[in-house]
Amino acid sequence: MAAAHSFSLLVLARLSASIVAFLVLTWALYFKTSFYPHSSSTQEEDLIYAVLHPLLMVIGFILISGEAILVHRWLPGSRNLKKSVHLCLQGLALACGVFGIWTKFHSRDGIVTNFYSLHSWMGIICVSLFGAQWLMGFLSFWHRGEVRMTRIRILPWHVFLGLYTYGLAVATAETGLLEKLTFLQTNGAVQKRCTESMIVNGMGLSLALLSGMSCWFFFSVLSTLLDTCDVTRIPKFSLSASVSEKVAAVSWGVSDPNAIDEYNGWDFVEPPVEKKKKKGLSKFLVIGMSVSLAAGLGVASYFSLYQKGFKFQFSGPLHESHDSLASNEASNKGEDGETVDLSMGSDEISETVEGGSDFDDKNVVLETHNVSTKGVTRGVLGRITIPFAVDSTQEEALFMLKKLKIIEDDVKADELCSRREYARWLIKANTQLERSRKHRIVPSVVLSGSTIAAFDDVGVEDPDFATIQSLAEAGIIPSKLPDKKFASTPNVSEDQGVCFSPDRFLSRQDLISWKAKIEYEIMPVIDKEISRKNIAFLDVRDINSEALVELFVDLRAGEQSILRRVFGQAKRFQPDKPSTKAQAAVSLTSGRMEEYIQSELAKLEAENLSRLMTMEEIKSDLLDRGEIQRIWESNMEVERSRGLEVESAYLSSIGDLEQEKIVHENARAELLKQKAALDCQKQLLSSLKEEVDEMSEKLACEKFKHVDEQCDLSGMIHDLQVKHEALLDKKSMLEAESEALRKLRSWVEDEARRSQARAKVLEEVERRWRWEEQ
Structure with missing residues (x-):
């Protein structure tokens, strides 16, 4: 057991x-x-x-x-x-x-x-x-x-x-x-x-x-x-x-x-x-x-x-993991510089776009499908391309503001909005459309008596200085104006300066906060911590504490909320995410401005209708009088006389052009002749050049031969010098030997003479001996 x-x-x-x-x-x-x-x-x-x-x-x-x-x-x-x-x-x-x-x-x-x-x-x-x-x-x-x-x-x-x-x-x-x-x-x-x-x-x-x-x-x-x-x-x-x-x-x-x-x-x-x-x-x-x-x-x-159900895919997990990890970065970049950060899932896609371009709805659906299938289901992580899609509300808001001359006509809806542009449009919309004196900002009144620039990077020479300074003077955007001690300090260094960064992209937080400060009456009794607790966003910790009260008051507006109208229903606010110009247009047309814009558009329509009616009345009156017919006939006579003048000028111009054409043809023939002569000379020069080249080659060969002969001659001369020196040495030796032989001969002759003398003496002695013996 x-x-x-x-x-x-x-x-x-x-x-x-x-x-x-x-x-x-x-x-x-x-x-x-x-x-x-x-x-x-x-x-x-x-x-x-x-x-x-x-x-x-x-x-x-x-x-x-x-x-x-x-x-x-x-x-x-x-x-x-x-x-x-x-x-x-x-x-x-x-x-x-x-x-x-x-x-x-x-x-x-x-x-x-x-x-x-x-x-x-x-x-x-x-x-x-x-x-x-x-x-x-x-x-x-x-x-x-x-x-x-x-x-x-x-x-x-x-x-x-x-x-x-x-x-x-x-x-x-x-x-x-x-x-x-x-x-x-x-x-x-x-x-x-x-x-x-x-x-x-x-x-x-x-x-x-x-x-x-x-x-x-x-x-x-x-x-x-x-x-x-x-x-x-x-x-x-x-x-x-x-x-x-x-x-x-x-x-x-x-x-x-x-x-x-x-x-x-x-x-x-x-x-x-x-x-x-x-x-x-x-x-x-x-x-x-x-x-x-x-x-x-x-x-x-x-x-x-x-x-949600199990969504496991058991077909080759290791192969898919290898493919997803080995994919290059080229698939994470957009075709037009637009990139999107896929951080946690398909429901939480944050767009971080560097440049905008026009896209149709078909492309948007296709790219979103690719994200849901590749970015989440298969787990491919990285940065993906999602074009901005503009809905009907944003197009309508942008059209109305362009019609009221608040936004420029060349503005595109899918481009990112800068802080400078939004500040300019916000002041222009408030100045033209706001009816309530309590919420109206008048730049001429606000800027009167201003002696200090609100920001160090926005000077008086800046084209949008008046709008940005007006927002700062009105307390809509934080600046260095409230701090008198800091503002009066001379020669403030660049590191301590307060910057507005006008060319930076407008964040969602600034988009709602600036508009809410103008739109609503912020009660001082509303606490920031209470606002933080009552804002039902998952990323409420990322929201700046200075904007919590404005967001809380805006969300209490319900269906009239600027945030809900611009971004819809969402659980993540993403305060640092950049906003598009279409979203800025929707925020500008939200709240009380919606009613004011409708009235302004109705007024423009009424003015256009009255203008059209006046034009019709004037037209009918002129037709009844016959003045239009007379003016038309006089204009036709003037145009006929002008046509005759133009026709005569045209004929004269044609004659001049014909003469110029003949002159140019003659000049062209002369040029052709000169070109043929130059071609002949060129051929002659080329032949002469070839002959000169041949002669130079021959001279070079002869020069090489001459150099070789000189080298041989120098060698022969050296050899002859060596032989001459050897002969001179032999001559000196022979002379010495002949001198020695001459001296030897003289010595031998002397010895011979002495020997003969001795022989004679010996013969005499021998003869005497013989004589004595006899």
């Missing part, structure tokens, strides 16, 4: 892990808008890191480490194999955790921005403890192989830290899910009862169930071991343990004291299967937990389908 009980717990743990993996993959791949990086310029790269963080921390860290905890129970084989798999899985989980934290800190927000919440602190502590735990287990039970006494003392701490870090990882994931879902619901990107909220809540419940199953399974095995092992009798410096009769079945040490493996032995010894009496609690408990899990998933599915 114990094996069946463990198998049931293992199945429940595996089922919970599969549910967690399915939910986190679904959340990361099909709801990528929730991970959209708001402060990034390279949005695709940061989106990849944002999606990888939950995948690595949940699947790579929690699920793999949980599987490593359970590996001792379900993996068959030797203890060494189980220890190896346990060590490798925990190392893989540690690598996934470290890489998951790196992906979060690698985003554009930086480390400091992501280091402010309890979730981040818990995650860093959990991964640090997990790394220390893995290193302690590696050194104690694998690498060095401590003695049994050391392993037994470290074992409780190893088990406790392992379960503690696993529970801390699950708690960190729960806080991360809660933090992310809270931020999304606060920003209005996700509703409380929607598919994404149900998926995140189901993921949290599945993680809690998985951690419970893993810890319960481990403690069940641990309790069995503690029942069978008695380690309290181990003395301080003793290596033995007192074991009961059950120690032969299960032990923390090796079963054979003399057997020492390469891991120095630490693991559960496989106990023999014992037959025990069946217990019914585990069976009912497993069934109850399974029914509870199925009921929870059923409730989540019901609420999600009841709200």
